[in-house]
Amino acid sequence: MMEPLLDVKELTMDFGGLRALDKVSLQVLPGEIVALIGPNGAGKTTFFNCITGIYKPTGGNVFVTPPGKKQRRISGMKTHRVTAQGMARTFQNIRLFPEMTVLENVMIGRHCRSRAGVLGAIFRDRATRREEKDIVDKSYAILEKMGLAGEVNELAKNLPYGAQRRLEIARAMATTPFLLLLDEPAAGMNPRETDVLEELIRRICTEENIAVLMIEHDMRIVMSISSRIYVLDYGKMIASGTAPEILANPVVIKAYLGEEDVDVPAS
Amino acid sequence: MNAFAQIRQSLIIALWFMFITFPVLVVRVNTIEKVVEWRWLNMIYVGIGSFLISFVWRYFLERKAQGGKEDTHPAPATATEKPFMQRLMAEPRLYRPFLIVLSLFGLAFPFLPFASTYQINIVTNALLYIMLGLGLNIVVGLAGLLHLGYVAFYAVGAYSYALLYYHFGIGFWVALPIGALFAAIFGIILGFPVLRLRGDYLAIVTLGFAEITRLVLENWNGFSFGPSGIAGIPRPGLFGMEMDLHQGTIYIYFLMIALCLFTIFVVNRLQNSRIGRAWVALREDEVACEAMGVDPTTAKLTAFALGSTWAGLAGVVFAAKTTFVNPASFTFLESAMILSIVVLGGMGSIVGVIIGAFILILLPEYLRAFSEYRMLLFGMIMVVMMIFRPQGIIVGIRQIYEFKKVAAKEGNRQ
Numbered sequence: 282m283m284e285p286l287l288d289v290k291e292l293t294m295d296f297g298g299l300r301a302l303d304k305v306s307l308q309v310l311p312g313e314i315v316a317l318i319g320p321n322g323a324g325k326t327t328f329f330n331c332i333t334g335i336y337k338p339t340g341g342n343v344f345v346t347p348p349g350k351k352q353r354r355i356s357g358m359k360t361h362r363v364t365a366q367g368m369a370r371t372f373q374n375i376r377l378f379p380e381m382t383v384l385e386n387v388m389i390g391r392h393c394r395s396r397a398g399v400l401g402a403i404f405r406d407r408a409t410r411r412e413e414k415d416i417v418d419k420s421y422a423i424l425e426k427m428g429l430a431g432e433v434n435e436l437a438k439n440l441p442y443g444a445q446r447r448l449e450i451a452r453a454m455a456t457t458p459f460l461l462l463l464d465e466p467a468a469g470m471n472p473r474e475t476d477v478l479e480e481l482i483r484r485i486c487t488e489e490n491i492a493v494l495m496i497e498h499d500m501r502i503v504m505s506i507s508s509r510i511y512v513l514d515y516g517k518m519i520a521s522g523t524a525p526e527i528l529a530n531p532v533v534i535k536a537y538l539g540e541e542d543v544d545v546p547a548s
Numbered sequence: 549m550n551a552f553a554q555i556r557q558s559l560i561i562a563l564w565f566m567f568i569t570f571p572v573l574v575v576r577v578n579t580i581e582k583v584v585e586w587r588w589l590n591m592i593y594v595g596i597g598s599f600l601i602s603f604v605w606r607y608f609l610e611r612k613a614q615g616g617k618e619d620t621h622p623a624p625a626t627a628t629e630k631p632f633m634q635r636l637m638a639e640p641r642l643y644r645p646f647l648i649v650l651s652l653f654g655l656a657f658p659f660l661p662f663a664s665t666y667q668i669n670i671v672t673n674a675l676l677y678i679m680l681g682l683g684l685n686i687v688v689g690l691a692g693l694l695h696l697g698y699v700a701f702y703a704v705g706a707y708s709y710a711l712l713y714y715h716f717g718i719g720f721w722v723a724l725p726i727g728a729l730f731a732a733i734f735g736i737i738l739g740f741p742v743l744r745l746r747g748d749y750l751a752i753v754t755l756g757f758a759e760i761t762r763l764v765l766e767n768w769n770g771f772s773f774g775p776s777g778i779a780g781i782p783r784p785g786l787f788g789m790e791m792d793l794h795q796g797t798i799y800i801y802f803l804m805i806a807l808c809l810f811t812i813f814v815v816n817r818l819q820n821s822r823i824g825r826a827w828v829a830l831r832e833d834e835v836a837c838e839a840m841g842v843d844p845t846t847a848k849l850t851a852f853a854l855g856s857t858w859a860g861l862a863g864v865v866f867a868a869k870t871t872f873v874n875p876a877s878f879t880f881l882e883s884a885m886i887l888s889i890v891v892l893g894g895m896g897s898i899v900g901v902i903i904g905a906f907i908l909i910l911l912p913e914y915l916r917a918f919s920e921y922r923m924l925l926f927g928m929i930m931v932v933m934m935i936f937r938p939q940g941i942i943v944g945i946r947q948i949y950e951f952k953k954v955a956a957k958e959g960n961r962q
């Protein structure tokens with residue numbers, strides 16, 4: 282049995298009286314593309330925020346096992362340290378650095394993989410120059426893969442919407458993660474853009490050997506791309522399994538369609 | 549139709565102004581002769597004046613609104629049609645001759661016939677503020693931390709030199725790095741408690757910190773000699789050469805030029821480095837920045853420390869230049885002035901800060917007539933600026949990277 286890259290055990294998150302996550306467990310194995318779905322307000326984004334250290338979970342544990350390394354507990358770790366462990370994310374409502382160029386946005390991703398300090402910046406010694414060149418080259422290579430090489434010097438805020446979504450993924454890739462967390466990467470995209478994105482995510486998984494955990498509402502992409510699917514509803518993990526299993530699961534259908542067969546409003 | 553509405557609006561405003569200034573500007577009770585004077589002419593002036601100002605004001609607001617709409621339409625403008633200022637700074641062919649003329653003027657300035665000791669002093673003062681502006685620009689412009697207590701670090705620098713000289717007879721050149729170091733340490737000490745704060749909260753805490761610093765200097769007589777300050781601080785020496793006042797002034801002028809160049813060099817290198825990018829990212833979006841693996845604590849502390857370093861350097865020079873320090877030189881007004889330089893010039897832009905410093909420091913000096921209204925003028929400039937050009941005179945430009953052959957290939961593929 283393969284060691285899971287990400288192992289979340291009974292994660293709980295309370296906001297005052299509201300239990301946004303209730304003993305949620307989830308695993309991502311190497312080479313997998315896992316989808317996390319659920320109705321609006323189910324707690325999916327909260328789940329991401331908890332495992333990346335943006336929120337401090339009130340209960341449960343999160344472990345990661347970077348390939349070739351020992352298992353580590355990351356719950357309670359600061360966000361930037363989690364990223365340094367090898368888990369990078371994107372945001373549901375795009376959070377690029379709008380006044381920085383496309384290339385610089387990606388270069389920020391290299392921050393945790395480089396070390397030049399203040400003195401290096403001022404004196405630009407050979408090691409710093411080499412590191413800087415390495416940052417630029419690696420960032421550019423990622424942008425090429427994401428089809429953004431034509432816009433390197435454009436300010437991020439000037440990119441069209443779909444390109445901004447891809448840039449967010451590029452920026453996350455620059456941190457050389459072993460697991461990529463995507464929060465609704467296809468949101469607001471038209472079917473053609475979604476197809477391009479799907480192809481891209483597949484390539485990231487197979488060619489770069491990066492596992493993907495993604496939150497997504499677009500069932501078409503979810504069903505065709507994911508090896509496994511988790512379903513969250515009102516903070517509880519109500520189902521998990523392969524696409525056909527999920528589609529046939531009555532609990533999931535009920536969560537999505539509500540109690541429709543019980544009372545249909547007369548309108 | 550629209551113009552008519554505008555005129556009516558302006559008329560209403562004019563009437564309103566006439567009404568509210570009536571008791572002050574029209575009626576005057578002459579207490580000696582016990583008569584009331586009615587100065588109706590004043591009312592007419594106020595009416596016409598406020599009508600015209602309001603009309604012009606509206607006209608520009610209108611134009612700005614339209615300009616904004618036009619801007620958004622052709623979104624990705626091609627590189628060739630950038631505004632002239634941007635191109636001037638981006639293309640060596642354009643800015644080199646400009647720089648050469650500027651530096652020749654800078655070198656010749658103290659020896660020009662009109663350059664009296666007074667003139668040189670004013671320009672030296674402006675240079676000092678350039679240094680302060682560029683230092684604060686690291687904290688406010690690059691890292692986006694609204695810092696209202698910058699003057700505290702200026703004071704630390706100045707008092708470091710004053711006290712080091714007073715107690716140990718330490719000279720200017722030794723005090724310069726020590727003052728900078730003290731200011732940097734102070735910056736980190738302030739940095740720790742405010743790490744979690746943002747925006748307004750940070751502004752208030754830094755403001756409070758500066759006031760505390762000033763009050764300590766004012767009241768701790770045994771340490772800082774209170775409000776009377778410390779006098780007799782020596783000017784910087786040059787291998788023990790004797791200099792009269794004019795020569796000394798010229799010397800400090802060149803010293804400041806050198807320090808400014810040094811500052812520009814360092815800040816320029818910093819802003820296009822790994823650290824500088826982290827600062828800008830922090831300014832743009834702190835959550836995303838941290839999620840991309842940047843440690844915000846380190847980034848903020850280095851920004852505070854480096855920003856304060858420049859205040860410290862400037863403080864030492866200030867003490868040497870005026871040969872006297874007291875707490876009155878380090879009031880909140882000073883912080884506000886430095887911040888205004890950064891905001892007016894353009895946050896995150898070196899050239900902008902330089903222009904901002906020259907405008908805000910030299911203008912009131914040369915417009916002596918306005919000098920009494922300095923704060924009024926100052927406020928007006930800031931308000932007008934914030935409405936019509938909130939990004940400052942010059943927008944900070946980002947580093948451009950060239951990828952020649954690869955970029956061409958990519959262009960073909962698409």
Ligand SMILES: Nc1ncnc2c1ncn2[C@@H]1O[C@H](COP(=O)(O)OP(=O)(O)OP(=O)(O)O)[C@@H](O)[C@H]1O
Binds near residue numbers: 301
């Ligand atoms: N910082 C917070 N403070 C209080 N409540 C919060 C906070 N963040 C999220 N919540 C609550 O937690 C619940 C889950 O929100 P979350 O954003 O995780 O949903 P989601 O599954 O991502 O929904 P969507 O599909 O709309 O993005 C919601 O009821 C939300 O109001």
Ligand SMILES: [Mg+2]
Binds near residue numbers: 325326327373
């Ligand atoms: Mg969400």
